[in-house]
Amino acid sequence: MKFVASLSAAAAALGALAMLPTTSAHGPETREEVVKFLDQQATAYHCAPAVAAYTAARKRSWAQKVLGGAPIADQNRFIDGYFEAKGLDGEVVKKGIKELEEEGKRIMACDPVVESKIRNSTCVLAPQSTEGPYYHTEAHPIRSNMAEWQLGLHFEMDVGVIDVETCEPVPNILVDLWHANATGHYAGHPEPAPHLRDEKPAASGLRRGLLSAYPRTNHVDTFLRGALPTDQNGVAHFVSTFPGYYTGRATHVHIKVHNEWSVLPNGSFTSGNLVHTGQFFFDDDLNESIDKLWPYNTNPIIALGRTRTRNWEDSLQIYQDAHDNGYMPTFDVEKIGGVLQDGLVGYITVGVNTSASYKPVWNPNSGRAGGVVEQKPIDKATHEEL
Incomplete structure (x- = not known):
């Protein structure tokens, strides 16, 4: 499955991203940089939902093993709905990715706040x-x-x-x-x-x-x-x-x-x-x-x-x-x-x-x-x- 954000969705994301506080280490700051960044990432979106779930599951699994089940920070550090009550077993991860594929499309296209959390894992x-x-x-x-x-x-x-x-x-x-x-x-x-x-x-x-x-x-x-x-x-x-x-x-x-x-x-x-x-x-x-x-x-x-x-x-x-x-x-x-x-x-x-x-x-x-x-x-x- 390959997903490329629509022009309207990208424009909406661009407008919202322009208002978000950012640092240079996390990517684009100016409007022009955001346009370029979104254009570069277009070919990456087909993997983005999978990697978002993958990273969230790794965080949760690590917290369970090291911290006795408590998340590293509050639940908002994880993408809403990803891998609740799920472990990091390979088959479960794969199943979770399939279940959340459509939700992942929406997140990447329409929710720049969440999208900004998973950029470095795209x-x-x-x-x-x-x-x-x-x-x-x-x-x-x-x-x-x-x-x-x-x-x-x-x-x-x-x-x-x-x-x-x-x-x-x-x-x-x-x-x-x-x-x-x-x-x-x-x-x-x-x-x-x-x-x-x-x-x-x-x-x-x-x-x-x-x-x-x-x-x-x-x-x-x-x-x-x-x-x-x-x-x-x-x-x-x-x-x-x-x-x-x-x-x-x-x-x-x-x-x-x-x-x-x-x-x-x-x-x-x-x-x-x-x-x-x-x-x-x-x-x-x-x-x-x-x-x-x-x-x-x-x-x-x-x-x-x-x-x-x-x-x-x-x-x-x-x-x-x-x-x-x-x-x-x-x-x-x-x-x-x-x-x-x-x-x-x-x-x-x-x-x-x-x-x-x-x-x-x-x-x-x-x-x-x-x-x-x-x-x-x-x-x-x-x-x-x-």
Whole structure:
């Protein structure tokens, strides 16, 4: 089923959206930006009801398991009517999606308030972003808890993977994450190269604010790196710390999605086929709040008299490029407890094409994931190449 909003419905949504309070991290602000955004999302609407129900069910299921049945916040945080008295069993989810398909059409077409809640979960093909210089082709352990002994705010990531060709969650696909620690350092890359210790950030151009990549001098540390296969509902859930920032980059989490991999004796893996490389982000307001907490307030950038990079100032245009085709790369974040220091959980859904094969090439002067994408005949039931 493919749904494209009518012109009158889109116009009504546009008028209402223009009056809503928004932030740049959540998408368009001006009338022109809203027009462009709605136009980009037209091809995504065929999956939107499914993903809305999918995300709501994941939130409810997580709350039931962790909080003894109480929702994370009040019931209004969930889309009205979605998955009441339903669990996250695959067949129940599928049944719920079918039952709510028509309601989902109405929501997406006519209710901009609710539509704004599910934008960052809308099922579109996630844009390919650079893998950056800090990805390790080996020693990313297969594990759910990737925090190790790092200090920082407790942060859980609930990552759903949906096939954009079928709008169905993808089970048993490997989600691979890595990010910086509270003070902006990646495992294995503690110091700049000796001849670049006094390097100043680039003053202009696409690399404005960036330093040269730190070399890998530690081949043992694996903190804040981990990979996990999705469960039967297409979800991989990670425990970590909230990422810190470094000069020139907005706060972000890297992701790769592999649909072919082999487990090694040491608990890590080798990849046989890659279907996505991208990055996730956070609202600037949330970043600023966390900046005040220890140890985030000891970030060495502060001592140097520099400031954090906002989302829309992200070097190499990575944050901007991550919005291609109407995709929203910003985590939908909930508090775990009553206050920020209790920790956070972030939900996001990645739309991938499981029939694709992607070979990334890192370009230090571009935020795009330069590489080759090939279409391969894939058995959708087994996710194996035909």
